[in-house]
Amino acid sequence: MSVAQLDSATAVIEEVALGDVLLVADRFRGITADDRAFTVSGLVAALRGGRWRESDRPLTVRLGQGVTRHDLDYVEHVALVHAPAGLRVSGPVDEPAPRHQVHKYQHSNVLLANLIRESETEFRADLRIHGDNELLLDHQTGEHVQGIVIVEAVRQLFLGAFELEYGRRWPEQHFYIVWNSIELEFKSFLFPLPASLHAVLTPVAVTDPAKLEFAIEVDVRQLDRSVATTRITYAALPNERISQIERHKAAKAIAAYLGAVA
Numbered sequence: 001m002s003v004a005q006l007d008s009a010t011a012v013i014e015e016v017a018l019g020d021v022l023l024v025a026d027r028f029r030g031i032t033a034d035d036r037a038f039t040v041s042g043l044v045a046a047l048r049g050g051r052w053r054e055s056d057r058p059l060t061v062r063l064g065q066g067v068t069r070h071d072l073d074y075v076e077h078v079a080l081v082h083a084p085a086g087l088r089v090s091g092p093v094d095e096p097a098p099r100h101q102v103h104k105y106q107h108s109n110v111l112l113a114n115l116i117r118e119s120e121t122e123f124r125a126d127l128r129i130h131g132d133n134e135l136l137l138d139h140q141t142g143e144h145v146q147g148i149v150i151v152e153a154v155r156q157l158f159l160g161a162f163e164l165e166y167g168r169r170w171p172e173q174h175f176y177i178v179w180n181s182i183e184l185e186f187k188s189f190l191f192p193l194p195a196s197l198h199a200v201l202t203p204v205a206v207t208d209p210a211k212l213e214f215a216i217e218v219d220v221r222q223l224d225r226s227v228a229t230t231r232i233t234y235a236a237l238p239n240e241r242i243s244q245i246e247r248h249k250a251a252k253a254i255a256a257y258l259g260a261v262a
Contacts, residue, residue, distance in 0.1 A: 020036070020060045020062060021036055021037070021038055021043070021059065021060070021061055021062070022034075022036055022037040022038065022062055022064050022193070023037075023038055023039075023040065023043055023061045023062065023063055023064060023067055023075070024037065024038075024039055024040075024064035024065055024066055024067065024192045025039065025040060025064075025065065025066025025067055025068075025071070025129075025130075025131030025192075026039045026040055026041050026042075026066075026131060027066055027131035027132070027136050027140055028064070028065060028066060028131070028140065028143075028145075028192040029042070029140075030140060030141075030142050030143040030144075031064075031143040031191060031192055033143060037064075040067065040071045040074070040075060043061070043075055044074065044075060044078050047075075047078045047079055047082040047083055048078060048082055050082065052079075052082065052083040052085070053082055053083070053084065055083070055085050056085055057085055058083075058085050058086035058087060058088050059079065059083050059085070059086070059087045059088070060087075060088045060089075060090055061075070061087060061088065061089050061090065062090045062091055063089065063090065063091030063092070063093070063194075064191075064192045064193050064194070065127070065128075065129040065131075065145070065192035065193065065194075066129055066130055066131035066192065067093065068093060068130075068131075069093045072089060072093065075087070076089075091194065094113030094114060094126055094128045095113060096110035096112070096113060096128060096130075097110055097112040097113060097114075097115040097125065097128075097156070097160060100163065101115060101159065101160040101163045101164065102115075102156040102159055102160055103156075103159050103177075104156070106134075107130070108130040108132045108133055108134070109130070109133055109134050110128065110130070110156070111127060111128060111129060111133070111149065111152055111153040111156050112125040112126065112127070112128060112153065112156050112157060112160065112197070113125065113126045113127075113128035114126045115157070115160045115164070117161075117164045117165060120165065121200055121201050121202065122198075122199065122200055122201075123157065123160065123161040123164065123165075123198075123199045123201065124196060124197065124198050124199070125157055125160065125196065125197050126194070126195070126196050126197075127153055127194070127195040127196060127197060127220070129145065129149060129192065133149070135148055135149050135152060136149070143189075143191060144189035144190055144191055145189075145190045145191065145192055147186060147190075147228075149190070150184075150186075150190060150220055150227075150228050150230075151182075151184065151230075153197060153220070154197065154218045154220070154230050154232065157197050157199050157216075157218055158177075158199065158201075158214075158216045158218070158232055158234065159177060161199055161201045161216060162175070162177065162201075162214065162236060165201065166203075166206065166212060166236070167236075169209075170209050173209060173238055174238070174239040175212075175236040175237065175238060175239065176236070176237050176238070176239045176242040176243075177234055177235070177236050178234060178235045178236075178237060178242065179232065179233075179234050180213075180232075180233040180234055180235060181232065181233045182230060182231070182232045183230060183231040183232075184228065184229075184230045185228065185229050185230075186227070186228050187225075187226050187227055187228060187229065188222075188225060188226075188227045188228075189227065190220065190222060190227045190228065191222065193222060193223070194222070195220060195221060195222040195227070196220075196221050196222075197218055197219070197220050197221075198218065198219045198221060199216055199217065199218045199219075200216065200217045201214060201215075201216045202214065202215045202216065202217075204233070209238070210237070210238060210241065211235055211236075211237050212235065212236040212237075213233070213234075213235045213236075214233070214234055214235075214236070215231065215232070215233045216231070216232050216234070217229070217230070217231045218230045218231075218232070
């Protein structure tokens with residue numbers, strides 16, 4: 001996001017119903033600088049501290065990023081005692097996209113949910129950031145989500161789009177995806193709130209399964225606004241072919257390095 005975009009940004013604070021709060025995973029505690037936002041631990045502490053004990057209106061919890069079913073079970077358990085008027089949860093706890101679509105072994109590292117094919121060339125998914133995602137384990141800066149998370153979410157989307165539209169055409173073949181280029185523009189901050197990704201996939205060369213080539217454009221949206229756009233070109237090659245190419249190049253690189261330091 002450019003300095004100009006930062007300077008021109010205006011704060012629009014919509015009226016929030018009394019008793020509505022935002023709930024995010026503990027990892028996103030930066031956004032709790034706003035007193036309407038809570039981490040799971042923070043909401044539990046506020047409930048036990050009596051913040052809603054005398055309220056005659058139910059507490060509505062609107063889910064942001066990273067909240068698991070395990071977290072909600074605990075919050076609801078505490079609310080039974082400390083929020084007598086009740087607790088309502090707004091928003092789903094989404095299941096991660098399947099491993100065979102996004103190529104991630106650990107569910108905590110899957111950044112997409114509800115990945116669907118809208119047409120032969122159009123795909124969409126919801127952003128789903130687990131609090132223990134591999135890209136967040138070192139530190140989380142400020143209130144926004146780090147830009148590298150957007151890059152990885154886009155990567156998972158183009159993998160999923162490929163699998164949904166082309167991978168199934170050759171189900172016996174295992175493809176290896178190779179990036180060729182990426183153009184990325186950040187338009188605003190991405191916050192740990194619901195967001196979605198919208199993609200248009202353009203086949204460049206798809207007649208020969210020995211090398212398939214594509215371009216994909218992805219728009220990352222939050223609260224009906226674009227926060228980032230990308231254009232990526234990539235190729236899909238049979239695993240055995242790319243393994244041969246990679247082994248050959250690795251051997252040349254090792255030989256060059258050892259020769260240089262001998």
